[in-house]
Amino acid sequence: MIRVLRVAPDSLAEQLGILPGTELCAVNGRELDDFLDWEFLTADEDLSIEARLPGGDEIIFDIERTGVEPMGIELEPPHIRRCANRCEFCFIEGLPKGLRRSLYVRDDDYRLSFAYGNFATLSNMKGRDVARILEYRLSPLYISVHATPWEQRKLLLNNPRVPNILEQLTVLASGGIQFHCQMVIVPELNDGDVLEQSLSDLWRLGDAVLSVALVPVGVTQFSHLYTGASMDSANANRILERIEHWEERALADREDRWVYGSDELYLLAQRDLPIAEHYGDFVQIENGVGAVAALRARVHAGVSELPRLDGLRIGVVTGTSMAPLMPELLEKLSVATGAYFQLIIAENSLFGPTTTTAGLLTGADLRRVLAARGADLDFALIPAECLNDDNLFLDDESFSDLCSVISIPIFPSYDFLDVLRGVSLQANGFSSLVKVAS
Numbered sequence: 001m002i003r004v005l006r007v008a009p010d011s012l013a014e015q016l017g018i019l020p021g022t023e024l025c026a027v028n029g030r031e032l033d034d035f036l037d038w039e040f041l042t043a044d045e046d047l048s049i050e051a052r053l054p055g056g057d058e059i060i061f062d063i064e065r066t067g068v069e070p071m072g073i074e075l076e077p078p079h080i081r082r083c084a085n086r087c088e089f090c091f092i093e094g095l096p097k098g099l100r101r102s103l104y105v106r107d108d109d110y111r112l113s114f115a116y117g118n119f120a121t122l123s124n125m126k127g128r129d130v131a132r133i134l135e136y137r138l139s140p141l142y143i144s145v146h147a148t149p150w151e152q153r154k155l156l157l158n159n160p161r162v163p164n165i166l167e168q169l170t171v172l173a174s175g176g177i178q179f180h181c182q183m184v185i186v187p188e189l190n191d192g193d194v195l196e197q198s199l200s201d202l203w204r205l206g207d208a209v210l211s212v213a214l215v216p217v218g219v220t221q222f223s224h225l226y227t228g229a230s231m232d233s234a235n236a237n238r239i240l241e242r243i244e245h246w247e248e249r250a251l252a253d254r255e256d257r258w259v260y261g262s263d264e265l266y267l268l269a270q271r272d273l274p275i276a277e278h279y280g281d282f283v284q285i286e287n288g289v290g291a292v293a294a295l296r297a298r299v300h301a302g303v304s305e306l307p308r309l310d311g312l313r314i315g316v317v318t319g320t321s322m323a324p325l326m327p328e329l330l331e332k333l334s335v336a337t338g339a340y341f342q343l344i345i346a347e348n349s350l351f352g353p354t355t356t357t358a359g360l361l362t363g364a365d366l367r368r369v370l371a372a373r374g375a376d377l378d379f380a381l382i383p384a385e386c387l388n389d390d391n392l393f394l395d396d397e398s399f400s401d402l403c404s405v406i407s408i409p410i411f412p413s414y415d416f417l418d419v420l421r422g423v424s425l426q427a428n429g430f431s432s433l434v435k436v437a438s
């Protein structure tokens, strides 16, 4: 059974009398367990929906649709499947105590992998789940592989009961399911022969494996489980060399690079990041693969359309890892607009200095670096990735609270252009700033 959260005005569901709180029990005789059942079983034109209204009345809605007119129903969020592993490198295990509860949820849910691109390990899969993936053709899935040799994977996931991932992937692949895979690389555990073996195994799955991203392990000062070595420049370089070897083979055989290193790997190796063309369709950008190249490409493509902003003084806040890459971008923006950009580097006080990503900066970090600014800047841009959908930073400070204590306007920005396009300049400074959707 699944429950209706909202009904869209003037929708088919509203016309039928479906109300928020209605329990949807079955469609065409098939019981409903979650949003996937609803999504796939209501794809038919003719539907018989068994439901229980909020008052308790049981009712069957018989629907004949022409085409597939949307029902207009938003469901209550699903119960998220929790992770049964205890990876030493788990980001959530590396969170300090006292943050909002939702941050501590360790999901490992193939349904979210299909619907939102969340990575799942498939450790908690039952036979019924496999059958659903095959029946509904949930593809592509995003899979945290980490290692294909079984014993090594048990160690990496810190879970002796993990199923054999190669067997799981083989079954799914034989049913036409494809995967984007990731491997978090832990020095001495899966960076040498295990990495080579894993890439070979994934390669042998053929077209089923669409891409593989290699991400260096990242730990915070709170990663209490982690006993491994830290990733250094030499390690990162060795991994990139292995990637180069594999991508050469993949380009020759598949005309696709297939395996990618995350941006962090290049930064650790102190190598130049590849250009945007390297990443094709940026299939693993959410995994930090090609994010910098994509930003550079967006700025390059959009900078000529920016308004003149001569004399404006704009602060740009970022984390320590992006800091060395910013001057080149800010110079480009400055030449195009005439504005003066000042880079403001913030260290992460919540996770410690080893956490360098701009998107993990907290309200307190931004407050610290912006508190003394005022006379020297007209406004500041902060990384939009720091904020969640409720406009809260990781430390629960709200964006509006931050704005109230900083004396200059602050604007969350994904790529500079999204804010700068909305700036209009008058003789006495900037007169209007409208956030433009990126």
Ligand code: SF4
Binding pocket: 083, 084, 085, 086, 087, 089, 090, 091, 092, 093, 106, 107, 108, 121, 144, 157
């Ligand atoms: S699979 Fe590992 S890293 Fe992912 S949530 Fe579970 S314990 Fe954390």
